[in-house]
Amino acid sequence: MILLTTATEIEARAVIQKLKLKKLQDPYFSIWQNEEVILVITGIGKVKTASAIAYVFAITKSSIKAAINFGLAGHKYLDPGLVFLAHKIMDFTNGKSFYPGISFSFKDITSPLTTFDLPYTSYEIDSGYDMEGVAFFETCLKFLSLDVIHFLKTVSDNAKNPLPPQLDKNFFLHLMKASLSALESLIATLTSMNKLLFTPPSVDLSFFIENWNFTESEKNILSDVLQRLMILEKPYKVEALKSLSKHEVLQDLKRLL
């Protein structure tokens, strides 16, 4: 499953419609889901972002395999409507930098992204601007590898086209709709990358725990041996082990390797 986050409802609306996401009954956050994607509207700012992401990871256990922060951003020079993938995330407050791993072919625009605590309107720094990026990245990094944590931002304003005092929601909606194909393409890429990862076969020790009193260290050895037998496709008959002592069981299984 892929985690999508946006800061505001207006940034999420187009993707909810396009991916036919259904709202979950949740007391704390606005969370939407289909079979492949879970979206959380975090709210604006670092603290709200970090808490929403940590919450979603907690309720979904380990089913999230990649994360995309999707939304609008100001930029020094990129034109409104352009979509970019962030290749460097900087925290304006403390100068820390992070680097999402672009471990796939990406021919379109990439740019640095700077996260501010307050709206930034002077357009002096050569990058995109948001208020959530660093918190999104650092929180996701607790759960995922940096190769599957990404930012897809649509430029809403730049030095020549600053945001007007009265925000036009339809303009934002239009921008977000126009960036949906880039989002779908990134979701597909990250989904296919997941297939490159190998998950060692999981081992069920319940039969052994019920029949013998293995120590924790012996359970580790047993688990390793059973996993290797599965990988090597070497079958064993559990019934034949029943009359043996736990040491004999381990020896017998090792002998099969």
Added chain:
Amino acid sequence: MIETVYLEKEIKNHPRADKIINRVNPKRVIEIERYQELFNLKSQSFRLQKNKPSLILAKKHGKFIHPIPEKYGIGGKENYYFSHLLNCPFDCQYCFLQGLYRSANYVLFINYEDFMEEISKKKDQETYFFSGYDADSLALEPKSHFVAEFLPFFESLPHSFLELRTKSIFTRPLINHQAIANCIVAYTLSPESICKEVELKAPPLHKRLKSIVDLQQNQWKIGLRFDPLIYVDNFESTYKNFFQEVFSKINLDLLHSVTLGTFRLPSSFYKPMKKQVKNQKLLAVLEKTPDNQYTYPPEKLEKLLHFCTEELLHYVNKEKVFLCQ
């Protein structure tokens, strides 16, 4: 094709960095402070990065040459390795780099002169320098020009021997240069069936053999590295035919040395590799030894090693054969 280059701020005006970036022609160049802030990060996936590695251009600090582990020499008394490059474009399933590093991105240290200065300090005594411990010596040559720059340097140091360890068939910088007596081009070779199975993205055996023949025709000294030997059910016929094929093409007069060793891993690399390696059967057969390594069970190991050593001695004088185990 490398799409992303990370460039340390300290070397952003280094002329070699400029040249390498021009050769790579990446989609993006991203400035960083130090390579460790990316390369050493815990939460990254070696396996995913192997899909599309980025290049990190960095300046090496600290020690430039290191003594090699005991029993890994090829006849010299003084032996050092140096690593101008970390990681490799090939995807050999047995490679210990998958357990050593968290990242599969290439780190290229571009301050070649600092390596040369350190190597020069040993110029009066016969010393062997091994360049292919943490990378393939030739595989990134079209971008790094490492060999092209180091050959003239070693040519001026007759007592210093350079081993280039490789599976690459990019031999142009060697073919274009007159052979030098103190350079050994050492090819890691495996039977074709094993190449296909575990040496992913590396040139097939017949192409490596063709490169060896070309190099020998140009008078380059060759090393043969049968390391790691991989245990397969029919290893006798597999390795017998393999050695027969290899030595039917080799000019023994220009053979510097042969090394062999079975597949083995330090235990600290085994665990991370279990999560990275596609060919899980390769690791599942290994067992932990009392000296904290993972290798084949003693019976299999001895059979494989004994058989291959005996076979090799049909073709090569034992003075040229070194066991790395």
